[in-house]
Amino acid sequence: MKAAVLHEIGGVPRYEEFPDPVARDDEVVIEVKAVAVENVDKRIAAGTHFASRQYTAQLPAIPAFDGIGALPDGTLVGFGNPRPPYGALAEKTVVPKGSYVPITEGIDPAVATVLGTAITGMSIKTGAGFVPGETVLVQGATGVAGRLAVKVARLLGAGRIIATGRDDDQLRQVQALGADETINTAVSDEALTQAYLDAERDGYDVVLDFLWGRPTEILLRSLVPQSFAFRKPTRLIQIGESAGAELSLAAESLRTSGVEIYGAAKGLNPETMQEVYGQVVTWTRSGDLTFDVVKVPLSDIETAWQRTDLRGSRLVVVP
Ligand SMILES: NC(=O)c1ccc[n+]([C@@H]2O[C@H](COP(=O)([O-])OP(=O)(O)OC[C@H]3O[C@@H](n4cnc5c(N)ncnc54)[C@H](OP(=O)(O)O)[C@@H]3O)[C@@H](O)[C@H]2O)c1
Structure with missing residues (x-):
């Protein structure tokens, strides 16, 4: 498969071939549809985030730890927690079974990456x-x-x-x-x-x-x-x-x-999360809440990763 591949801490991921992930018993392979590239992903790749060691212990590795994708049966889900060295910035990734939630129909996967x-x-x-x-x-x-x-x-x-x-x-x-x-x-x-x-x-x-x-x-x-x-x-x-x-x-x-x-974690629990997620989805579907996203293909990751002109818009990679 094609993926954004990070070869060294602090490097820029390159668009390359990477072995397809194979799911273990308790895992599922996700076909990735959209991934938002945020500061946190860059800090992890740069080795300056507390989670850097978790995601870059083994190199080469694929950056980004969440996104929107399809389960093997086609269900669209928001997923997280891929097994390193697999990350979200690839055509496919692999996550623990259950490490995903269905996304609401009628919302563009690129927009869904920004709901959080x-x-x-x-x-x-x-x-x-x-x-x-x-x-x-x-x-x-x-x-x-x-x-x-x-x-x-x-x-x-x-x-x-x-x-x-x-x-x-x-x-x-x-x-x-x-x-x-x-x-x-x-x-x-x-x-x-x-x-x-x-x-x-x-x-x-x-x-x-x-x-x-x-x-x-x-x-x-x-x-x-x-x-x-x-x-x-x-x-x-x-x-x-x-x-x-x-x-x-x-x-x-x-x-x-x-x-x-x-x-910001104060007051958050499964019930309040469900409530605020539901509210954000309702506003999104009605058009009351709009999102500025700039979609780029995975093949452009090297240039996109280094962009500094996207102030206020979210960079979303669409494999
Ligand atoms: N994205 C999320 O879902 C999320 C969730 C929880 C927490 N956060 C945190 O919230 C913060 C903003 O996230 P974001 O996704 O909105 O990032 P972003 O789009 O990159 O925005 C960064 C913001 O911080 C400003 N800024 C950067 N350096 C600054 C400095 N030295 N002094 C004053 N302002 C500065 C930027 O101003 P300019 O426009 O002038 O560059 C911009 O308004 C980050 O700390 C992030 O970790 C984000």
Whole structure:
């Protein structure tokens, strides 16, 4: 079969022949239909992700650990957990029996690869208990997940949506998608603090944080009240770290603002996952939620892997 083959950690996968996978007793071979290439796949291939050792212990290997494919009986499924060195970026892969769920009919497999990213936006509800009318700040709104989060917040009935990014052109696009106001974080610390203060008005109810690092450190500092006053607590959902893996949190920020910080996994269980998945599928089928995907053939993987021009659109490989 043809596959995207990684020969060395930190290398670029090449379109090559690779032996067909053979299923063991407890496995099934999947015919791959679509695979989203995300930062996490590149970090695994680069050896900078905690799961790198799991997926690249044996080289050559095929990158990507999930996708959309067909079971031997033709059923379309979302699959995960392929047995290394097999990965998703190939014509076929092999996964444990049961490591897949049927995908809803009527949704393009390329779009289905991005549904999980839209579900991250739903964590304002599952993690922070968002209710319609509340003010939502999306930190890092110009990426794929951030843009979908803005759309999801709008669909869930946010009162006001503030979106942050570091590029004015990208921020204008995010405003067209439903953000009411934008903040460019590529300014001095003082100017950014002021921008957060100016935009908050009567407070941010929920922050969906894809950035962490410097912008979120400044945001948390800006939540400290300017006088002895009771603040409406902000609930911050931590979900990404595009701007940094760590930040410094002053005790004062926590103590005086009453900010509540949760991980995006809060509130997730099989029931809530089913509920939010169902909601995202309903919006997708009705056309209320749209996805920007750029489809490329597997044969183009070497060029596609190195693309940096897809800001806000998901690269989806279609074998
Ligand atoms: N995709 C998912 O399903 C998923 C699920 C859970 C968590 N996450 C996490 O969420 C984050 C975003 O994921 P994504 O799929 O949306 O990625 P993406 O499309 O590559 O977007 C990355 C975003 O981060 C911004 N950014 C990158 N470096 C930055 C920096 N140094 N300072 C400030 N902003 C910076 C980018 O801004 P520019 O547009 O200016 O480049 C862009 O808005 C990642 O940390 C990811 O691991 C993603």
